[in-house]
Amino acid sequence: MRILYEDTMPFADALFPKLGDCQVFNHQTITAQDVADADVLLVRSTTRVNEALLHQAKHLQYVATATAGTNHMDINYLQERGIPWGSAAGCNAVAVAEYVISVLLVMAQRQQWDLSSRSVGIIGAGHVGTALSSKLDALGIQYRLCDPPLQAAGDPRPFCHLDAALDCDIVTLHVPLVTAGPHPTEHLIDGQRLRAMGPEQLLINACRGEVMDNAAALACKQRGDGPLLVMDVWENEPDILWPLVQHTELATAHIAGHTLEGKARGTTLLYQQLAQRLGRPVEDPLSTLLPVAQPQKLELESALQGMQAITALVHAVYDVRQDDRAFRTQVQCAEDFIYSRKHYAIRREFSAHRINAGNCALTQALYGLGFAC
Numbered sequence: 001m002r003i004l005y006e007d008t009m010p011f012a013d014a015l016f017p018k019l020g021d022c023q024v025f026n027h028q029t030i031t032a033q034d035v036a037d038a039d040v041l042l043v044r045s046t047t048r049v050n051e052a053l054l055h056q057a058k059h060l061q062y063v064a065t066a067t068a069g070t071n072h073m074d075i076n077y078l079q080e081r082g083i084p085w086g087s088a089a090g091c092n093a094v095a096v097a098e099y100v101i102s103v104l105l106v107m108a109q110r111q112q113w114d115l116s117s118r119s120v121g122i123i124g125a126g127h128v129g130t131a132l133s134s135k136l137d138a139l140g141i142q143y144r145l146c147d148p149p150l151q152a153a154g155d156p157r158p159f160c161h162l163d164a165a166l167d168c169d170i171v172t173l174h175v176p177l178v179t180a181g182p183h184p185t186e187h188l189i190d191g192q193r194l195r196a197m198g199p200e201q202l203l204i205n206a207c208r209g210e211v212m213d214n215a216a217a218l219a220c221k222q223r224g225d226g227p228l229l230v231m232d233v234w235e236n237e238p239d240i241l242w243p244l245v246q247h248t249e250l251a252t253a254h255i256a257g258h259t260l261e262g263k264a265r266g267t268t269l270l271y272q273q274l275a276q277r278l279g280r281p282v283e284d285p286l287s288t289l290l291p292v293a294q295p296q297k298l299e300l301e302s303a304l305q306g307m308q309a310i311t312a313l314v315h316a317v318y319d320v321r322q323d324d325r326a327f328r329t330q331v332q333c334a335e336d337f338i339y340s341r342k343h344y345a346i347r348r349e350f351s352a353h354r355i356n357a358g359n360c361a362l363t364q365a366l367y368g369l370g371f372a373c
């Protein structure tokens with residue numbers, strides 16, 4: 001069993017050699033020739049899995065991506081070739097939800113917003129949208145969910161129309177990139193919708209760059225129109241529309257999902273899927289692989305209360321302003337974009353940290369946010 005896997009999967013070296021002979025590849029240099037003899041190909045979202053890469057691969061039995069998004073894989077081509085494929089649905093939902101929470105707390109401080117009187121429109125109520133809604137519940141922040149495919153499938157949660165979600169004070173996008181069919185998302189947020197949003201509104205894109213028309217967003221901002229923008233994902237990564245960066249409140253290099261837990265879940269989900277396909281015992285190695293966070297226990301400053309205390313603790317674990325600063329100072333071209341993602345610092349999820357808040361209401365909110373209390 002020849003397994004070829006991308007070099008950006010934490011813990012892959014500890015897991016996949018148990019299942020076969022392994023080779024590691026770099027997405028910038030991989031060729032069709034490299035894949036020719038592979039039985040299994042395991043990627044992240046930076047490798048385009050298509051005919052150009054796979055046409056010489058005559059033995060492929062399985063292709064999988066250790067990510068939630070699958071738009072980098074030509075699923076039609078895989079199906080035509082009869083090659084089964086998999087993904088790591090939900091692996092980094094908590095990471096993206098924590099990114100959005102960090103953003104909201106930064107923006108609330110900067111804009112003097114009382115988040116308890118602001119509404120959030122969550123577009124896409126799958127793994128990420130749902131994880132985010134639980135954290136907003138914990139903070140007592142109102143939200144509306146918009147997800148026509150789930151609504152049509154009978155999901156019992158209350159859903160709203162896209163226009164109602166776009167009317168919220170804060171709008172956050174969590175849909176897959178879909179280019180065809182009844183619910184396409186490519187340029188879902190187009191020039192017209194951007195122009196209809198006011199300067200007090202905040203639009204967060206942490207799903208796929210192509211869901212928002214970036215050129216239209218730039219034109220809007222250059223005219224002084226449109227919402228405040230927070231962008232983790234960009235059209236045409238890594239060669240993005242650089243002039244747009246200066247018009248954003250916070251800008252990052254597609255790292256919302258890059259917690260150690262999120263990436264490690266991606267690797268272990270693929271390991272489990274492959275083990276199952278090979279008829280091997282399916283163990284869950286995640287908890288044994290993750291190191292203890294440093295510091296594991298966080299202390300709460302006794303002078304801080306309520307949202308101030310929550311903000312301090314969230315930002316002690318993950319402060320998106322650090323990633324924004326690094327992006328603005330170190331990322332100026334496509335190569336920088338790739339480099340910064342590949343060398344992203346280790347970021348842990350709230351659950352890796354234990355807090356003794358004392359105060360019952362605060363403990364409940366922190367527990368709801370995901371901290372170990």
Ligand SMILES: NC(=O)c1ccc[n+]([C@@H]2O[C@H](COP(=O)([O-])OP(=O)(O)OC[C@H]3O[C@@H](n4cnc5c(N)ncnc54)[C@H](O)[C@@H]3O)[C@@H](O)[C@H]2O)c1
Nearest residue numbers: 068069124126127128147149174175176183206207256257
């Ligand atoms: N920035 C990052 O690091 C990062 C990390 C994880 C995921 N993502 C992106 O975010 C997307 C969502 O992630 P997820 O794990 O929640 O995926 P998911 O599949 O669990 O949820 C996506 C939801 O979007 C809904 N949807 C589809 N079309 C829609 C439309 N037109 N309008 C409203 N809702 C629609 C689907 O019904 C589904 O419920 C992924 O596909 C991926 O592209 C980005």
Ligand SMILES: O=C(O)[C@H](O)[C@H](O)COP(=O)(O)O
Nearest residue numbers: 044045046067068069257258
């Ligand atoms: O779709 C996903 O899961 C995310 O966008 C993921 O964070 C992408 O990360 P990458 O594979 O590009 O490192």
